Amino acid sequence: MANKTYTVAVVGATGAVGEQMLKYLEERQFPVKELRPLASKRSAGGTIRFRGQDVVVQEATPEAFEGVDIALFSAGGSVSEKLAPEAVKRGAVVIDNTNAFRMHPEVPLVVPEVNKEAIRNHKGIIANPNCSTIQMVVALKPLYDRYGVDRVIVSTYQAVSGSGWQAVVELEKQTQASLAGDQLPLNVMPVSKLDKHYPIAFNVIPQCDVAQENGFTLEEMKMVRETKKIFDDPEIKVTATCVRVPVYRGHSESVYVELKQDFDLEEVRSLLENAPGIVVKDDIQEQVYPMPIDAVDRTEVFVGRIRRDLHHPRALNLWVVSDNLLKGAATNAIQIAEALIAEE
Amino acid sequence: MANKTYTVAVVGATGAVGEQMLKYLEERQFPVKELRPLASKRSAGGTIRFRGQDVVVQEATPEAFEGVDIALFSAGGSVSEKLAPEAVKRGAVVIDNTNAFRMHPEVPLVVPEVNKEAIRNHKGIIANPNCSTIQMVVALKPLYDRYGVDRVIVSTYQAVSGSGWQAVVELEKQTQASLAGDQLPLNVMPVSKLDKHYPIAFNVIPQCDVAQENGFTLEEMKMVRETKKIFDDPEIKVTATCVRVPVYRGHSESVYVELKQDFDLEEVRSLLENAPGIVVKDDIQEQVYPMPIDAVDRTEVFVGRIRRDLHHPRALNLWVVSDNLLKGAATNAIQIAEALIAEE
Numbered sequence: 092m093a094n095k096t097y098t099v100a101v102v103g104a105t106g107a108v109g110e111q112m113l114k115y116l117e118e119r120q121f122p123v124k125e126l127r128p129l130a131s132k133r134s135a136g137g138t139i140r141f142r143g144q145d146v147v148v149q150e151a152t153p154e155a156f157e158g159v160d161i162a163l164f165s166a167g168g169s170v171s172e173k174l175a176p177e178a179v180k181r182g183a184v185v186i187d188n189t190n191a192f193r194m195h196p197e198v199p200l201v202v203p204e205v206n207k208e209a210i211r212n213h214k215g216i217i218a219n220p221n222c223s224t225i226q227m228v229v230a231l232k233p234l235y236d237r238y239g240v241d242r243v244i245v246s247t248y249q250a251v252s253g254s255g256w257q258a259v260v261e262l263e264k265q266t267q268a269s270l271a272g273d274q275l276p277l278n279v280m281p282v283s284k285l286d287k288h289y290p291i292a293f294n295v296i297p298q299c300d301v302a303q304e305n306g307f308t309l310e311e312m313k314m315v316r317e318t319k320k321i322f323d324d325p326e327i328k329v330t331a332t333c334v335r336v337p338v339y340r341g342h343s344e345s346v347y348v349e350l351k352q353d354f355d356l357e358e359v360r361s362l363l364e365n366a367p368g369i370v371v372k373d374d375i376q377e378q379v380y381p382m383p384i385d386a387v388d389r390t391e392v393f394v395g396r397i398r399r400d401l402h403h404p405r406a407l408n409l410w411v412v413s414d415n416l417l418k419g420a421a422t423n424a425i426q427i428a429e430a431l432i433a434e435e
Numbered sequence: 436m437a438n439k440t441y442t443v444a445v446v447g448a449t450g451a452v453g454e455q456m457l458k459y460l461e462e463r464q465f466p467v468k469e470l471r472p473l474a475s476k477r478s479a480g481g482t483i484r485f486r487g488q489d490v491v492v493q494e495a496t497p498e499a500f501e502g503v504d505i506a507l508f509s510a511g512g513s514v515s516e517k518l519a520p521e522a523v524k525r526g527a528v529v530i531d532n533t534n535a536f537r538m539h540p541e542v543p544l545v546v547p548e549v550n551k552e553a554i555r556n557h558k559g560i561i562a563n564p565n566c567s568t569i570q571m572v573v574a575l576k577p578l579y580d581r582y583g584v585d586r587v588i589v590s591t592y593q594a595v596s597g598s599g600w601q602a603v604v605e606l607e608k609q610t611q612a613s614l615a616g617d618q619l620p621l622n623v624m625p626v627s628k629l630d631k632h633y634p635i636a637f638n639v640i641p642q643c644d645v646a647q648e649n650g651f652t653l654e655e656m657k658m659v660r661e662t663k664k665i666f667d668d669p670e671i672k673v674t675a676t677c678v679r680v681p682v683y684r685g686h687s688e689s690v691y692v693e694l695k696q697d698f699d700l701e702e703v704r705s706l707l708e709n710a711p712g713i714v715v716k717d718d719i720q721e722q723v724y725p726m727p728i729d730a731v732d733r734t735e736v737f738v739g740r741i742r743r744d745l746h747h748p749r750a751l752n753l754w755v756v757s758d759n760l761l762k763g764a765a766t767n768a769i770q771i772a773e774a775l776i777a778e779e
Contacts, residue, residue, distance in 0.1 A: 328745070
């Protein structure tokens with residue numbers, strides 16, 4: 092097993108998350124025998140750099156998955172819906188970063204720090220949760236294990252890169268236009284496929300993803316549903332308000348947690364400090380707390396502003412920050428791949 | 436009374452809020468007999484424009500309040516502490532926009548839409564609440580009256596102008612430097628008088644104002660304490676997380692409210708629509724919701740994302756936006772002045 096190597100496909104290799112996947116596969120020295128970067132017809136033919144070599148990007152077709160062992164998908168839900176079954180049919184295990192299969196009962200939804208064991212039950216597809224869910228459940232896990240979690244009320248401060256490179260470019264161009272007093276380009280935010288587009292430069296938008304019937308957005312409902320599935324606990328209650336802010340990378344979350352038992356605040360801090368994947372930055376007196384600007388290119392989840400609620404005896408408040416392209420997407424996907432090959 | 440006119444001092448006339456006070460006194464045709472713009476020694480001698488005239492800014496000294504009927508203070512807590520009693524001694528009624536007297540038991544803390552009647556009890560000083568509190572209590576008032584409010588969990592998205600013009604300039608300069616790849620000027624955010632300064636351009640900072648012993652910040656505790664005082668209800672529970680975002684003007688708030696009784700969501704919407712000072716913008720299906728960019732230069736409080744909580748039977752979620760320099764400061768102060776002269 093130690094010497095086994097794998098043919099790895101990255102679908103969406105030229106996208107914001109795909110680029111981080113390639114970088115991270117290289118940095119973590121993932122045992123790649125052959126890398127197969129795949130993308131839309133439009134992006135095919137270009138090259139990406141991997142381990143000092145130029146690798147040609149191929150078009151993502153069903154045949155492109157012949158001989159692939161692990162296929163990392165991050166090219167949008169419709170691409171996954173169409174091609175993930177084709178990859179599985181050809182013998183690949185798919186790790187899918189889109190919303191396409193996350194709630195499918197036969198698809199494990201995995202954050203290795205929380206439910207690595209769920210990987211064993213896969214039937215070809217393993218889903219990577221939504222970025223805003225991942226960082227929250229990593230922070231909740233040690234509290235869940237020690238005290239139980241009754242409910243969570245979360246408000247997010249989400250970076251534009253969650254909507255892809257086009258959103259990053261739009262924030263930059265809008266900011267330049269705003270400073271120059273020019274008209275702002277408005278094509279992407281809050282949801283590119285919807286009719287109305289609003290400025291994100293020097294603004295905040297209380298909508299990430301499309302609206303649902305119940306008045307919440309899909310992004311908010313992802314946090315609600317995925318948290319239950321990852322903890323395998325239909326009783327855990329989450330209410331979310333998801334908001335886009337003019338930040339390139341790094342999602343922040345204001346998290347109120349009601350535990351099932353009373354807790355000791357020092358013990359909470361110690362549990363978080365000792366939990367895998369978490370870095371505690373928590374000393375408001377010394378102005379120490381997590382910020383997105385410090386989380387960029389880091390794979391951990393940063394937790395701070397840890398404080399007992401003023402009113403509810405079993406509640407506390409946290410501030411949780413992580414790089415949405417790394418732990419929120421690429422890092423988590425590759426950690427799943429690492430756990431997968433460790434099981435073999 | 437209808438023809439009575441007043442000598443009005445504006446202390447901090449050259450500041451971010453002072454400028455809006457002058458503009459708003461003019462627009463609302465407040466019955467000003469004489470305007471007396473006051474500022475620090477450094478700013479004295481310059482002129483401001485009022486009703487088409489240049490008016491010389493005088494130094495704010497005790498003697499400058501001779502003959503003043505109404506003194507609007509917005510030049511920081513230490514200036515108010517020193518000079519508000521001097522103004523009162525000389526017969527002025529002080530409307531103070533700083534934190535200096537807000538929690539003093541003999542000082543009414545007033546948001547006219549909520550507790551205008553408290554003005555009657557003043558003993559020379561009336562306090563204007565903190566910007567983030569004002570917009571929240573305006574939105575809560577119709578719900579409080581109809582159902583009672585048990586508790587509130589709020590996360591804020593606060594504009595930099597809450598820290599004055601220097602913060603507005605810093606956001607702009609940092610943004611320019613960031614786009615150019617230059618070193619960022621770091622002098623103001625999150626709290627100018629503290630040791631450490633962090634970038635606000637393309638970042639969010641989970642600290643507004645100084646830390647308190649309990650791990651909350653002063654800004655957060657203002658929301659907790661001021662809400663109780665304004666509603667004259669020590670039982671109302673507020674938990675706040677206050678966060679600075681790279682927005683020039685307009686505070687946003689994600690507000691979770693537990694009511695004392697069950698409610699009908701359509702009735703909630705109708706109560707909010709008919710409440711003074713509120714504009715409801717609420718249709719997520721059509722991408723209609725408040726955003727800071729739309730609230731600038733508007734005096735109302737905008738409410739949207741109105742939705743029943745997914746779990747708690749008496750809770751709902753709101754998104755509340757207002758111009759922090761207007762309803763959050765200047766407009767509210769002048770509405771207090773209007774209510775004051777109407778009482779005479």
